[in-house]
Amino acid sequence: MKTILHKAATRGFADHGWLKSHHTFSFANYYNPERMNFGVLRVLNDDMVESGMGFGTHPHRDMEIISIPLEGDLEHKDSMGTTAVIRKGEIQVMSAGTGVMHSEYNKNSDEKVKFLQIWVIPNKMNVTPRYDQISIKENAKPNDFQQILSPNEDDEGVWIHQDAWFNLANFDQGVSKEYRIHKKGNGVYVFVLKGGAKIGNQILETRDGFGIWETDSFILEATEDAEILLMEVPMEM
Template identity: 70%
Template sequence: MANTVLHKAETRGHANHGWLNSYHTFSFANYYNPDRVHFGALRVLNDDTVAAGMGFGTHPHDNMEIISIPLEGDLEHKDSMGNTTVIRNGDIQVMSAGTGVHHSEYNKNRDHLVKFLQIWVYPNQRNVQPRYDQITLNAADRKNTLQQIISPNADDAGVWIHQDAWFHLADFDAGKTAEYQIHKAGNGVYAFVLKGDVSINGQALSTRDGLGIWDADSFSIEASSDAEFLLMEVPMEL
């Protein structure tokens, strides 16, 4: 029998710094909930809105796989590896912090918000050479299907990270159903609804709700309305 954990949108940690309005699914910064530190290898799921012209100053990371999924606006990234890039809706960015990296993220627009998901995954090896990658996805490839955006394999669809993790984005019409098959035994999936209403194994979810499911080989998904969602499959054992 599959195990599940439900995190309703309104139960998330919340920090509004004026320039940054952030909702934390898992413990982060000043938000600490001992029952919500991580879901397997998934350590951080932050739902961030950055005010016009504002951003995160240069700060360090190490031994973490950091994934950014922009939802709206343009986010400029600079790092100590010499990368200066802009990511926007339709892109996905990964950074393996490994032995250590410094970076900054800014909303360069003066009249638009930036909204993005900041996701951290524990790596399966420590002190790797830091690396950066970003790609532009084809949104049509997730219409009524699961679009793979992350895997452990460099030659697979999407980008790769140092972990046996598979992420998928989907944009389903109301009534669309799908069956998700776990890629690797011992993995679980954390589903996060970007918008709309989705049912996973009969559990109803609405916008910004999250559901973790593990000890399952597969599970069913049904869109109760037009819906967009993200599936994050990660090892449950660290």
């Protein structure tokens, strides 16, 4: 088993006034040659958008873009004709493919929005752009792994053009579960949204990231009540 630890305080940080963003991997003005990606997981941004503010219309292509709201809600508009609002308890995916323009705004006048923006490099280029958004709270599984993303259109959660599986773990203190890798050659990037956890001898705190690869499975234990995102992705680009 190989591992890498990214403590929360070591992430890149950008303060644009209206946007405060922590970057686990190199992004925009934050560049760290040792923090470019974890396999095909290219971006993990922990964003906070002030009320009445947002990202103006901008382009993307050939990237799987996943948004997971943590607090508040965010309005999305794109060149495919989609207008939608995503809230905590939902997940959004956009396959940029041949190219798409979109914007994201916090339309609330009295509430900040906090969300994760995640980019995964796809295994198919130049696909037709698409958008999807689903609720994940109805299928919440306390003290178990809840799949929220996979490569399979008919499987639980949203799907993307990559052999990736994302799971949420809402564990009470003391709960431990074995996570088994879905596909040989994949690794898992564990990101602690809140609380604390332990994998082997490694203690993880809120917003810490921990990558694990070259193993078939590992045990995740909550050292306190915890909410954890597990992102399994291919390690080869």
